Amino acid sequence: MNPSFPPAFPFTALQGQSLLQMALLLTTVDPLIGGVLIEGPRGTAKSTAARALAGLLPNGHFVNLPLSTTEEQLVGSLDLEAALQSSEVRFRPGLFARAHEGVLYVDEVNLLADGLVDLLLDVCASGINRIERDGISHSHPARLVLIGTMNPEEGALRPQLLDRFGLFVRLEARLSPPEREAIVRVRLAFDADPIAFSRQYAANETALAARIAQAQALLPSIAFDDLSHAQVAERCYAAAVEGVRADLVMLRAARAHAALAGRAYMEVVDIEAVAELVLAHRRSSQQQPPETPPSHSNQQPQPEAHSNSDMENWGALPPETPPITSVKSLRPLPTKKV
Structure with a gap:
């Protein structure tokens, strides 16, 4: 821990985010799962959870990827002049190298250029970063936990990119009074004395870090x-x-x-x-599979079942119409008997 900086919020002290915590731990145990995409409004502890996860890792690397990042800054660069003069490949590490065995955090990933998102997911899925320039190539391991966040009010990812994120978590904006109270209490306690607060959770953090290492083995x-x-x-x-x-x-x-x-x-x-x-982010809302394999079914196709669940409608582009209030399922009007 750097004494000039306050400690990160303890992962085991997070309140009301059990599903998010599980998703992050799964990806930490096996980074080849392909990262976690977190959808939620501001103030739902997305970045706090990501930084807290980095605190459980041996090197504690937490690398933030700004939206202004270029491809060279991300993958690194090769010194071509040195290669031509001395046949020596000199590699200048990028963000992938810095995030190796740590956390690479991308806030508002839906606003990042599609090409960079593709590159992020390629490296995350393979665990290797490859750089090729003018016939010269270099590669290095890049096993990292990719965490992307997005606010749906600021736009959506293309379905092709959405599918490539391994896991998806949607955080609820509306919390119950007990949940709100628990979150506020621990946050105020942490802000009042981060060091003393972190000491209270030190044993839990150590135990969870050991559990992650054992699971990886x-x-x-x-x-x-x-x-x-x-x-x-x-x-x-x-x-x-x-x-x-x-x-x-x-x-x-x-x-x-x-x-x-x-x-x-x-x-x-x-x-x-x-x-x-x-x-949650891959389920098709346009097509429902038949109850029996098509080759054995002689039934007429049934009407598509609709759901009001945002999880099941994920990936469909919203219609460009004014906001519509939620509508309950409609019932057919009664018919008069003749």
Whole structure:
């Protein structure tokens, strides 16, 4: 801890954000899950949670990616003059190198250039950053926890980019009075004396950091068994997701969940715990799968079931009309008997 800076808010002291905490821990155990996208209005502790997570990691790296970042600043650069004169490849590290084994945080990722978002997700999914310039190449490991945040009022990510984020968490703007009170109490206590407050949670933080390290060591030994494959395939088919990225992410996330629980095998409960984090931003609202495989179904197609859930409608562009108040489901008017 740098004595000239106050400590980060303890991860184990976060209140009312259990789903977000789980998503962040899963991605920390297995960064190849592909990062976490957090949607929520201002003041919902998005950046606080990200900084708190970095405090659990051995090196504590927390790298913020500004919206003005260029590709060279992100991936790094090669000194071509040195390569030509002395045949020596000199690499100037970028943000990927700085964030290795740490947290790379992108606030308002929906406002970042699409090309940079693509690049972020490519490196996050592979764990390797590659730089090629005029026939000269360099690569280095970049296993990092990517955390992107967005406020839906400021625009949405294109569906193609949205799908590439591993996990998705939507934070509620409206909290119950007990939740608000708990959050405010701990925040005021932290602001009054950050060092004393952090000491109260030091044992919990140490225990959680050890649990993460143990889960990372256990992770490679956990097999993707036949039952897990079948369970995941059924859930992704029922959600009518496109492609198989959701299947891959769900299996990885379920395995990380099992590792955090200290188990050397996966269970259905692991899949159930992570399914909505994987499907919330991928579920198709335009197409519902048939109840039986198409080759065996002779039934007429049923009307599409509509949901008022924002999670299920994620990815659809909003119509450009004035705001509409919520409407309850309509019932058909009674018909008169003749």
